[in-house]
Amino acid sequence: MSWLAERLAGSIRARLLLSLCGGLGLLLLATFVLLDLGIDRQIHGRLDDALLGRARGIAAVLESHPPAAALAELQAFNPGYADSGHTDFLQIWDARGRTLLASASNAAANLQPPPAAVAANAPLFYDLRLPDGHSGRAVALRLNVGRHGADAVLAVAQERTDVDALEGQVHLALVAAAIGTIVLAALLAVLAVRGGLRPLLEFGARARGGAPAGEALPPERMPRELRPFAESLNAAFRQLREALERERRFARDVAHELRTPLAEMRMAVELAQRDAGDPAPLHGALGAIERMRRCIDGLLALSRYEAGLDRPQLEPLELAGLLRRALATAQPPAARNAVRIEAALPRECWVSSDTALLERIVDNLLLNAAEYAPPDSRVRVRLEPADDGLRLCIENPAPALEAADLAHLGERFWRKSAAREASRHGGLGLALARALAGVLGLRLAFALEHGVFRASLEPLREIAALMQPES
DSSP: OOHHHHHHHHOHHHHHHHHHHHHHHHHHHHHHHHHHHHHHHHHHHHHHHHHHHHHHHHHHHHHHSOHHHHHHHHHHHOGGGTSTTOSEEEEEEETTSOEEEEOGGGTTOOOOOOSSOOOTTOOEEEEEEOTTSOEEEEEEEEEEETTTTEEEEEEEEEEOHHHHHHHHHHHHHHHHHHHHHHHHHHHHHHHHHHHHHHHHHHHHHHHHTOOOSSOSSOGGGSOTTTHHHHHHHHHHHHHHHHHHHHHHHHHHHHHHHHHHHHHHHHHHHHHHHHHSSOOGGGHHHHHHHHHHHHHHHHHHHHHHHHTTOSOOOOEEEEHHHHHHHHHHHHHHHHHHTTOEEEEEOEEEEEEEEOHHHHHHHHHHHHHHHHHHSOTTOEEEEEEEEETTEEEEEEEEEOTTOOGGGGGGTTSTTOOSSSOGGGOSOOSOHHHHHHHHHHHTTOEEEEEEETTEEEEEEEEEOEEEEEEEEOO
16 A cells, blocks of 8 residues: 555545645636636637728728729728838738738738638638748638629738737736645645544544543533544443443452451461471462462552552662562572573662562562473573663563463463463463553563563663672
8 A cells, every 4th residue: 555545544634635635726727727718718809809800891991992092091091001010911812822912011922821711701810920920810801802803812910929928927827826726725725624623633632531530521512523422432431430440349359358368278277287297288288378369469459559549659779689689589489490590780770660569570570480481491680771761671481482472461360371270370470560560650561582581671760870790
């Protein structure tokens, strides 16, 4: 698809402007052509009428007087025929094409004859080059001259320099008027389209703003054409708000209700483990309880931040120390999976962020990498400069992950394996990390290159950093 086709397909404004400007341009072009033809016809028609009237008067004199006397009378009446090089010319030819009479202005008797036969009572108009070299207009008539009424052809000619100059001025004025009108029409079309689409653009801006409390799009302040869309969107926003609130309330209520029995179960298992002769079988129960606790805490955190109940508290934060503490937390699960964690961190790096939220994001990303990396593999952690701050990158091999899976990462309870009940993970780690990154105004992106999964968090706003690696 061409660039113009893409622009037209994606913009109502472009379509309207093209239609209006194209239509107005064609209309003005047609008007210019019609005006030009009409004015030319009027100018030439007046010239031809004047020539025909003069030719008929001359023919009447020639038919009623001897040719020599008639010519003398005509030259006395109109000195233009007696003045050599003037703008008026006449010449008479007999039936054989021989010159019978010519005005003094046409001393060489070389006026161009009619290009075709002249019928009786049917004047023939034609353009020609005059004896003085100028362009001219002529009319030819059949008449009878002499004592015996011999058949002859009379041609009366006149320079058309003034007429051509007037025609050129009219053309120039029409072209200037057409160009000015096109520019003005295009400007008016732009203003009209902009003004006409303003309600639609405002409607789109309000719709992009989401569905805040109350009516997101007040229909009574919109044009009639947009009111059905506003009412439909308001209804959809209302249903969406209600569904989100139900989901958050359900997750919050379930999490609150489960925390107490979960703590009781943990206490009971720990007591049983202490009193049991062989506490090893109870380790699995404690691990399951711990995973349930993390899942419940994640649900509570998600519901509180999404509902706006908790806000980030930005303060100076030593990022390198936070990352080292997170690495220590991730070492036990990494050791269980025979996974090595490698990190090249600066001695000190200060950023502006919320300590609790950023720590939770990093913990979840590191735990996800340590638990999902295959045995005997390495997890790499690094800080690198970005366009507007620092970027934290965590990489681990992920042979089971596919490019199509990246779109699902960060969804609640999504896991690659279909056997969810056999999984050791609650499916909330990356979802919680992405939600908390959004709260902090950070971008959490996932990529998969050559079987290596990379999570990148940016931009971490640097305050002061000593980026020399530790020796």
